[in-house]
Amino acid sequence: MTTTTLTPPDPDRTDQAPARSRRPRSARAGGQLHAGPVAYVVLALFTIGSLFPLVWTAIAASRDNNRLAQTPPPFWFGANLFDNLELAWTDANLGEAFLNTTIVAGISAATIVFLSTIAGFAFAKLRFKGRNAMMLIVIGTMMVPPQLSVIPLYMMVAKLDWTDQLQAVIFPSLVSAFGVFFMRQYLIQALPDEIIEAARMDGASSWRVVWHVVFPAARPAMAVLGMLMFVQTWNDFLWPFLVLTQTGNPTVQVAVAGLGRGYTPDQSLIMAGALLGTLPLLLVFAIFGKQIVGGIMQGAVKG
Amino acid sequence: MTTGHDTAAAAPSKEGGAAPGRPPGDPAAADKERRRRARLSRRWQRDVRWSPYAFVSPFFLLFVAFGLFPLIYTGWASLHKVELTAPTDMDWVGLRNYTRIFDDEFFWNAAQNTLTIGIISTVPQLLMAMGLAHILNYKLRASTFYRVAMLAPYATSIAAASLVFVLLFGRDYGMINWALGLVGVDNIDWQNETWASQVAVSTIVIWRWTGYNALIYLAAMQAIPQDLYESAALDGANRWQQFFHVTLPSLRPTILFTCVVSTIGASQLFGEPLLFDANKGASGGSQHQFQTLGLYLYEQGWVNQHLGRASAIAWTMFLILILIGIVNYVISRRLRASS
Numbered sequence: 001m002t003t004t005t006l007t008p009p010d011p012d013r014t015d016q017a018p019a020r021s022r023r024p025r026s027a028r029a030g031g032q033l034h035a036g037p038v039a040y041v042v043l044a045l046f047t048i049g050s051l052f053p054l055v056w057t058a059i060a061a062s063r064d065n066n067r068l069a070q071t072p073p074p075f076w077f078g079a080n081l082f083d084n085l086e087l088a089w090t091d092a093n094l095g096e097a098f099l100n101t102t103i104v105a106g107i108s109a110a111t112i113v114f115l116s117t118i119a120g121f122a123f124a125k126l127r128f129k130g131r132n133a134m135m136l137i138v139i140g141t142m143m144v145p146p147q148l149s150v151i152p153l154y155m156m157v158a159k160l161d162w163t164d165q166l167q168a169v170i171f172p173s174l175v176s177a178f179g180v181f182f183m184r185q186y187l188i189q190a191l192p193d194e195i196i197e198a199a200r201m202d203g204a205s206s207w208r209v210v211w212h213v214v215f216p217a218a219r220p221a222m223a224v225l226g227m228l229m230f231v232q233t234w235n236d237f238l239w240p241f242l243v244l245t246q247t248g249n250p251t252v253q254v255a256v257a258g259l260g261r262g263y264t265p266d267q268s269l270i271m272a273g274a275l276l277g278t279l280p281l282l283l284v285f286a287i288f289g290k291q292i293v294g295g296i297m298q299g300a301v302k303g
Numbered sequence: 304m305t306t307g308h309d310t311a312a313a314a315p316s317k318e319g320g321a322a323p324g325r326p327p328g329d330p331a332a333a334d335k336e337r338r339r340r341a342r343l344s345r346r347w348q349r350d351v352r353w354s355p356y357a358f359v360s361p362f363f364l365l366f367v368a369f370g371l372f373p374l375i376y377t378g379w380a381s382l383h384k385v386e387l388t389a390p391t392d393m394d395w396v397g398l399r400n401y402t403r404i405f406d407d408e409f410f411w412n413a414a415q416n417t418l419t420i421g422i423i424s425t426v427p428q429l430l431m432a433m434g435l436a437h438i439l440n441y442k443l444r445a446s447t448f449y450r451v452a453m454l455a456p457y458a459t460s461i462a463a464a465s466l467v468f469v470l471l472f473g474r475d476y477g478m479i480n481w482a483l484g485l486v487g488v489d490n491i492d493w494q495n496e497t498w499a500s501q502v503a504v505s506t507i508v509i510w511r512w513t514g515y516n517a518l519i520y521l522a523a524m525q526a527i528p529q530d531l532y533e534s535a536a537l538d539g540a541n542r543w544q545q546f547f548h549v550t551l552p553s554l555r556p557t558i559l560f561t562c563v564v565s566t567i568g569a570s571q572l573f574g575e576p577l578l579f580d581a582n583k584g585a586s587g588g589s590q591h592q593f594q595t596l597g598l599y600l601y602e603q604g605w606v607n608q609h610l611g612r613a614s615a616i617a618w619t620m621f622l623i624l625i626l627i628g629i630v631n632y633v634i635s636r637r638l639r640a641s642s
Contacts, residue, residue: 057467068470151610206355238573256460289454
C-alpha cells in the first residue's frame, strides 16, 4: 500500500534535481574567458602525446616483426593486423583471460557499487554515533598502500588453496574507500533530505528508503562508479600477477604481460596482445568518456 | 547481528503505514492496536538507530578482513622467518629481517631509485596537470574531446603501456631514439643506462597519470567562486596574477591531496619497472638501475622466497609513507598559518 504511494513521485524528482544541481556550469560560464590560439596548440600537443602510444600500438600490431626492427619505425598500418591479433588471441589464451577478467571486474564493480552506495548514503544523510570518526577512517584507508597487505593475503590464499583461482582476485577487491567517499559526495547534493523524511513519514523502513529513494537518486553516480571500478579492476596488475600464474586462470593483464616474457619475443605479437587487452576499455571510454570524466571530476571535489 | 534483525523489520512497517486508515473498533481491539503501534514504533526507532551501522558495516568488515588485518599481520610476519614454500611455518627472529635488509646494498639502491623515479615522475606530472587544467578551464571548443583524450592513457593498463614504451624506447629501432637522431642526438640506451632508464620508467608513469590529475585540478578550479576572480580583476590583477593569487591558494588542499596520492603511487611502483626490464626479471635491469622498492619486495618474497624479509620491506615502506604524511601535514599547517 505504502509502496504505491511512495514510489511513483520519487524517480521523477530525484532524477531531475541532481542532474541540474550537480554541474554548476552556469555559475562559472559567466565570466569565463575564451582560450587563445596558444592554448589550442598546447592542447593539441598533449592530445597527440596521449593518443600516439595507443595509435602506435595498433600500427606495430599491424606489421610483421622484421619491419619493427628497422629505422625509421613504421608510421602507418601494415597488412598483418588480423593475423597478429588472431595469433595473440590463441597464443596467450586471451579468450579465457577475457572471460576471467570480465567475471572478476564485473563482480568487483557490482559489489563495490552496492556497498559504496549504502555506506555513502549512511555517511551523507543519516545521523549516528561515530559517523565522523568512521568517515575519517574511510578517508584514511585511501592513503594506505594496498601493497602492504599483499603478503598476508598471499598466505591466506595459499592456506585456502585458492592460488590460480579467480576468487583469490575477487575477494580482496570487493571494497573501495574511494567508492564510499564518491557516493557520499554525490548523495549529499543529489538527495534532498525532504524526500527521505517524506518516505520516513510514510513509515518506510531504512531498507525501503534505500531501495526506493536512494538507489533511483544515485543511479547516475552508480553507473559512473561502476565504470571507474570496472576499469580499475580490469587493469589491476600486481595482485593478479602474484596469485594467478599464466597457466592457471590468468586475467588479461597477466596474460598480456606474459606475452612479453618469451625468450625471443615477437614484438608485433606482443603489441597485438597489448592492443587486445586495452581495446575493450578504450571502447568503453569512447562511448562513455564524458560520463567518466564527469565522474572523476565529481569525486575529486572534496567537501 | 541486531542490525541484521532490525533491517528485516521492513515488512511489518508496511502494515504500520496502512494502520491509520482502519476504523476504531471495540476497546479491546483499540488496546491491541495501541500495543501493536507501540511495538512498531519501537521497531521503527530501532531501525532508525541501527540501520546506519548496517549500511556501513559491510565496508568495514571487508576492510578489516582484506585491509587492516593483513596490514597488521605483515608487521607480525616481518618479525619471523617465513618462506614462500611453507607460508604457514613461522619462526620468530625478532628484528633480524630488518637488519638484514638494511645491510643489503640493493635495498638502499632500490630506495634511492624509488625516490629518484618518484620525483622525476611526480613533479613534472603535477606541474603539467596544473597547466593543462588551467587551459581546460577556459572556454574551449570541443572541451570534452580533450578531456576524454587525455584520460585515455588512464584506461590503458600498466602491462600494455609498459610494453609499448619498451618498443618506443628501444635502443636501435625505437621511435624516441629515431626522433632524437633527427636533431643530432646519439642513440641512448634507455634500458641499461641508469638515468636514462629511470627517465623512461618515469615517462610511462607521467603518460598514464597526467590527464587524470589534470581533471582533478580542473574540478577544483571550477569550484572556485567566480567573484574571487572578478574582485581580483577589479583590483587590477592580470591573468597571471589571478592564477597565482586566486587559483593556486584555492587549490592548496587539492594540490596536497594529489601530492599524497602520487607519493603513495610512486612508492609502490612495480609493474612499469618489472615489464620495462629487457631480461624479464625482478632485478630492475642488469645493474638494478631501475629496481624500485616494490620490485625489491617482489624479488625478496617471490623470487628468493623470503616472505618474512619481504614483509619487513613492506613495513619499512609503510613507515616511510607515514613519515612523509607527517611532513606533509606539518608543511600544510605552516602554509596555512603563514597565509
